[in-house]
Amino acid sequence: MRVLRVVLACWWLNLKNLSRSAFFLLTAVLAPVLLSTIAFYMFQAGGRPGTLLYAALGSAVYGIWSSTLFGSGGAIQWQRWGGTLGLLVASPAPFVFAVAGFTLATATLGVYSLVATLAWGTLLFDVPLHLAHPALFAVAIPVTVLSLGLLGLVFASSFVLYRNANALSNMLEYAVLLVTGMLVPLSLLPGWVAPIAWVLAPTWGIRAIRDAALGGDPVFAIAMALALAGVYLILGAVLIANLERLARQRGTLSLA
Amino acid sequence: MLTVGGLISYRALFNWIHPAIYIPSVLGFPMFQILFFAYLGRFSGLRDDAFFVTGNAVQAAGMAGIYASVFTIGNDRFYGTLGPLLASPASRAALFTGRALPIVANGLLVSAFGFVVGWAFLDFDPPLASLPPLALIVLVSAFATTAFGMLLGSIGLRTKDILLISNLAYFLMWLFCGVNVPLETLPGWMQLVGEGLPVTHAVEAAREVVDGARIGSVWKLVVAEAGIGAGYLIAAFGLFRVFEREARRHATLETT
Numbered sequence: 001m002r003v004l005r006v007v008l009a010c011w012w013l014n015l016k017n018l019s020r021s022a023f024f025l026l027t028a029v030l031a032p033v034l035l036s037t038i039a040f041y042m043f044q045a046g047g048r049p050g051t052l053l054y055a056a057l058g059s060a061v062y063g064i065w066s067s068t069l070f071g072s073g074g075a076i077q078w079q080r081w082g083g084t085l086g087l088l089v090a091s092p093a094p095f096v097f098a099v100a101g102f103t104l105a106t107a108t109l110g111v112y113s114l115v116a117t118l119a120w121g122t123l124l125f126d127v128p129l130h131l132a133h134p135a136l137f138a139v140a141i142p143v144t145v146l147s148l149g150l151l152g153l154v155f156a157s158s159f160v161l162y163r164n165a166n167a168l169s170n171m172l173e174y175a176v177l178l179v180t181g182m183l184v185p186l187s188l189l190p191g192w193v194a195p196i197a198w199v200l201a202p203t204w205g206i207r208a209i210r211d212a213a214l215g216g217d218p219v220f221a222i223a224m225a226l227a228l229a230g231v232y233l234i235l236g237a238v239l240i241a242n243l244e245r246l247a248r249q250r251g252t253l254s255l256a
Numbered sequence: 257m258l259t260v261g262g263l264i265s266y267r268a269l270f271n272w273i274h275p276a277i278y279i280p281s282v283l284g285f286p287m288f289q290i291l292f293f294a295y296l297g298r299f300s301g302l303r304d305d306a307f308f309v310t311g312n313a314v315q316a317a318g319m320a321g322i323y324a325s326v327f328t329i330g331n332d333r334f335y336g337t338l339g340p341l342l343a344s345p346a347s348r349a350a351l352f353t354g355r356a357l358p359i360v361a362n363g364l365l366v367s368a369f370g371f372v373v374g375w376a377f378l379d380f381d382p383p384l385a386s387l388p389p390l391a392l393i394v395l396v397s398a399f400a401t402t403a404f405g406m407l408l409g410s411i412g413l414r415t416k417d418i419l420l421i422s423n424l425a426y427f428l429m430w431l432f433c434g435v436n437v438p439l440e441t442l443p444g445w446m447q448l449v450g451e452g453l454p455v456t457h458a459v460e461a462a463r464e465v466v467d468g469a470r471i472g473s474v475w476k477l478v479v480a481e482a483g484i485g486a487g488y489l490i491a492a493f494g495l496f497r498v499f500e501r502e503a504r505r506h507a508t509l510e511t512t
Contacts, residue, residue: 042296045441
C-alpha cells in the first residue's frame, strides 16, 4: 500500500508539472495530430481510405511513445537540476517507485494524444469511430500506458548515465515508430526487425488497441504488454539500484 | 567576423562537432525519417520509394537549416552572450551571414547522407547524371531553409519557446511542402501555404531531376526556391534589427 501511495503521489505531481508545460502539451497533441494528418492524406491519395482509423490509432500510440521518450529520458536529470534528487534518494521510500511514478506520468500525458488524434480524425476526416470490443479497448489503453511508462523507467535509469541522451532520444523516436508497427505493418519490414519489435512495449500496445478497436483478439497483446511491463520494472529496479549505489559510493548524486 | 565568427558560433553553440550528438541528431533522425515514410508510402500504395527518399532527403537539409538557425540565435540569448554580442560594433550582416554559412554546408551534407540511405536501404537508384543538378537544388534549398530558420530565430528574440516554434515549423513542412503527400492532393489553401514555404519548389525540382530531367527544364523551380530564400533572409534580418532596437529601447533583451 505504501509503495502504491509513493507511485501515485509522484505520478500525480509529475502529471501536474508536465501539464503546466506548453512545450509538452503541444508536443503531445500537435505531433501525433500532424502525423495522423499526413497518414490520412497518404492513405486517401493512395486509395486506402479504409485504413484511416488504423492510422489514427497508430498516431495516437506514437503520441504516447513520444511523450514517454522525451519525458522519461530526463526524469531523473530534472530532479537533479531541481535539487530534489538527493531528498528523494534519502527518503525511506524506495527510489525506484518514485521514478516509476514520474515516468508513468509522462506516458499518461500521451492520453492527450489519443483523445486529440481520434477527435481530429473524426471531425475533419470522417474517421468512423466504431469499436469492435469497447470493454477491451478500455483495458488496452491503461495497459499500454502502464507498459510504456515502465519502459520509460528503463530509459530514465539508463539515459541518466549518458550525457547526450537527448540526442539519442531524437534518433529513437522514429526508429521505434517504424519497427513497432504503429503505422507500418511489421510484415512489410525485414524479418530481422521482428525480434526487436517483440521486446518493445509499443508493439503490443498498438496491437492490443488496434485489435480491440478494429476487431481481433487483443487479449494476447494485452497479456504481452503486461508481461513486458513486469520485465521493465525489474530491469529498471536493477538499473536504479546500481545508479544509487554508484552515486553514493562516488558522491556523484548531484553531479551531471 | 563572417568566417571565424560563424564557425565559432557553430561549434560553440551546437556541440555538433561531437560525434555523440551529431550522429544521432543530425544523421540518425533523418535516416529513420526517410525509412519510416518510405515504408509508410509502400503501405499506403501512394508512390514509389524514390518519391519519399527525394522528398525527405531534400527536406532533411531543412531540418539542419531550421534547428541550427533557430538555436544559433536562441542559444546566444539562453547562454547570456547575446547582450555582449549586440553591444559590440560588429556588422550585423556579417554576423548573420557568418552564422548561416556553416549551416547551409551542413544541410548539404545531411541531405547527401539521406540520399545515400535511400540508395543503400531502399529502392532508390538515381542516374549518375542527376547528381550534380541534385546537389545544386539541395544547396539552394539549404540556403532557403536556413533563411527561414533565421526568421524563426529572430522571433526567438521575443519568445523563449524556440524549440516549440522550430518543431512546429519542421513538422508542418512535412505536410505543406509536398514532402510526403503530393501537393496537388492537398486542399487549395494548403497548396498556397506550401508555395510560400522553402523546400516545396526544391522537392519538385529534385523529383524531376531524379526522373531524368535536365537542370535547364527545372530552372524556374530553382529560381523560385532561391527567391523564397532571399525573401526570408531579408525578412529575418529586418525582424532581427527591429527586435534588437526594441530590446534596447525597453531593456527587455533577456526578460521576455
